[in-house]
Amino acid sequence: MVIGNGSxxxxxxxxxxxxxxxxxxxxxxxxxxxxxxxQGADWPRAWREHPIRASYDVVIIGGGVHGLATAYYLAxxxxxxxxxxxxxxxxGGGGSGRNTxxxxxxxxxxxxxxxxxxxxxxxxxxxxxxNFNVMFSRRGHLTLAHNDSxxxxxxWRAEVNKQQGVDSDVIDxxxxxxxxxxLETSPNTRYPILGALYHxxxxxxxxxxxxxxxxxxxxxxxxxxxQNTEVTGIDVADGRVTGVRTRRGRIATGAxxxxxxxxxxxxxxxxxxxxxxxxxxxxxxxxEPVRPFLDTVVVSGTLHVYVSQTDRGELVFGASVDxxxxxxxxxxxxxxxxxxxxxxxxxxxxxxxxxxxxxAGLCDMTxxxxxxMGPTEVDGFYVDVGWGTYxxxxxxxxxxxxxxxxxxxxxxxxxxxxxLSRFDAGELVGEKGAAAVGH
Amino acid sequence: MIQLPxxxxxxxxxxxxxxxxxxxxxxxPGTATPEQWRGYLYFRRNARGWTEETWYHSAGCRRFFRxxxxxxxxxxxxxxxxxxxxx
Ligand SMILES: Cc1cc2nc3c(=O)[nH]c(=O)nc-3n(C[C@H](O)[C@H](O)[C@H](O)COP(=O)(O)OP(=O)(O)OC[C@H]3O[C@@H](n4cnc5c(N)ncnc54)[C@H](O)[C@@H]3O)c2cc1C
Ligand SMILES: [Zn+2]
Numbered sequence: 001m002v003i004g005n006g007s008x009x010x011x012x013x014x015x016x017x018x019x020x021x022x023x024x025x026x027x028x029x030x031x032x033x034x035x036x037x038x039q040g041a042d043w044p045r046a047w048r049e050h051p052i053r054a055s056y057d058v059v060i061i062g063g064g065v066h067g068l069a070t071a072y073y074l075a076x077x078x079x080x081x082x083x084x085x086x087x088x089x090x091x092g093g094g095g096s097g098r099n100t101x102x103x104x105x106x107x108x109x110x111x112x113x114x115x116x117x118x119x120x121x122x123x124x125x126x127x128x129x130x131n132f133n134v135m136f137s138r139r140g141h142l143t144l145a146h147n148d149s150x151x152x153x154x155x156w157r158a159e160v161n162k163q164q165g166v167d168s169d170v171i172d173x174x175x176x177x178x179x180x181x182x183l184e185t186s187p188n189t190r191y192p193i194l195g196a197l198y199h200x201x202x203x204x205x206x207x208x209x210x211x212x213x214x215x216x217x218x219x220x221x222x223x224x225x226x227q228n229t230e231v232t233g234i235d236v237a238d239g240r241v242t243g244v245r246t247r248r249g250r251i252a253t254g255a256x257x258x259x260x261x262x263x264x265x266x267x268x269x270x271x272x273x274x275x276x277x278x279x280x281x282x283x284x285x286x287x288e289p290v291r292p293f294l295d296t297v298v299v300s301g302t303l304h305v306y307v308s309q310t311d312r313g314e315l316v317f318g319a320s321v322d323x324x325x326x327x328x329x330x331x332x333x334x335x336x337x338x339x340x341x342x343x344x345x346x347x348x349x350x351x352x353x354x355x356x357x358x359x360a361g362l363c364d365m366t367x368x369x370x371x372x373m374g375p376t377e378v379d380g381f382y383v384d385v386g387w388g389t390y391x392x393x394x395x396x397x398x399x400x401x402x403x404x405x406x407x408x409x410x411x412x413x414x415x416x417x418x419x420l421s422r423f424d425a426g427e428l429v430g431e432k433g434a435a436a437v438g439h
Numbered sequence: 440m441i442q443l444p445x446x447x448x449x450x451x452x453x454x455x456x457x458x459x460x461x462x463x464x465x466x467x468p469g470t471a472t473p474e475q476w477r478g479y480l481y482f483r484r485n486a487r488g489w490t491e492e493t494w495y496h497s498a499g500c501r502r503f504f505r506x507x508x509x510x511x512x513x514x515x516x517x518x519x520x521x522x523x524x525x526x
Contacts (some may be wrong), residue, residue: 265485276481324458327487327511367481423481
């Protein structure tokens, strides 16, 4: 999980300025060979830079997977191409470039399962759709149960999953031991493993590639991507959005989509829309690479830890959010200490592994561990927020649904359970049992 | 390391405390409107910058107290005390 590797659009820095605004080309085995022979000297930029227009039909705030996917599907599915994506920093600089890239759809509520499963279907064909290798690897996902109550919730989840056609089952410690070498499955530990929810289609993906692929696809369809363009205000007149103010000037628009995750309260405040969202940091860490031994993703809610091995061989560790709200993305020693202890309870053989780095991202937490999507009381101001610790996997379905919502001014069925108004009605979704630690 | 000022124990590491969050006054259940309930239960300012909040010294004196914290730098001050330049 490389973060901040200096290159913000997935291509060679050496030739970064060449063909800056050239027409986007198709990636293929042939183009790879051709550019390889010229030592990569003339790869075009993955997306172009444009001057900011005075007005756009739709302005999307936030250049993470949600904002970029919304822009891509607005252009591709609905022919709305006069669209801008604004980001205060670089594309993928928020949670979309900092997550641990776990994809799964074994949630607890039927509406949650249907929603995330649609995303898995879109991810399945994303590389071909975007002409960009997103390295989706369906390697199996295990959520461990260390006590009777989690085992009960898992049986419940497995039944809901199966009913929605999602491959998911509870397995016993013997089967777990066969799937996960080096896992401590003896009954004599502090938190013995009693079983696991096994979700074979779950897996990991290359998160940066997803961001870059959507950015390139949006650009090719005519969307303008403006980095280093912080939004500082939203103009509302007579209950309608009329424009956004940025550090690079004002943009007139009648439709704004808030896709800023951990910062989304600040943006909604600008439009006068209050939300049940709090922001907390979530930390993760990665080790030096070792030979491949771990195929599956392993999650333990009780121990607040999960682990997967990347294609490069590094082990990626994650946890639950820091136990207080904050807008700081600074990592802490307490986190690494707690994490190391829990990892060693699960896999004592890892005690000699060295951590390479740790980092944090901001998570927009909601009371029911479910997103908030759709229109608000301000006409033309839409939200796609509340992604907490689990929103990367939802990027494609959210982009597809938000694009439809903005284009047709109707809320699509697949996100009907997630409106902001559900908190008035007391109709919370109740996804905590499946989303609190296992992202 | 983040330190919080406990009024009874002095500055201690944040790991000794539980975050209770922004103070909210419970409305009278007999007369509260649904909007008031929703505000009390779910809606928070989620301020970026200085904010006032309740903490519990769970691994110390086990008492609740208020403080002011900058949610960007995580600098914390006793309630009522203002940092230079803070709102
Ligand atoms: C450590 C970690 C691990 C995670 N693991 C997983 C996982 O395994 N699986 C999973 O599904 N999810 C995971 N998540 C959650 C996931 O990363 C997020 O939910 C998701 O990336 C949110 O995407 P987004 O596009 O909505 O927001 P982001 O990617 O956060 O993008 C928001 C963008 O808004 C921009 N912005 C903010 N303010 C402004 C402004 N005023 N003007 C202009 N732009 C602005 C920011 O610069 C940022 O680029 C994890 C998160 C973290 C931090
Ligand atoms: Zn104390």
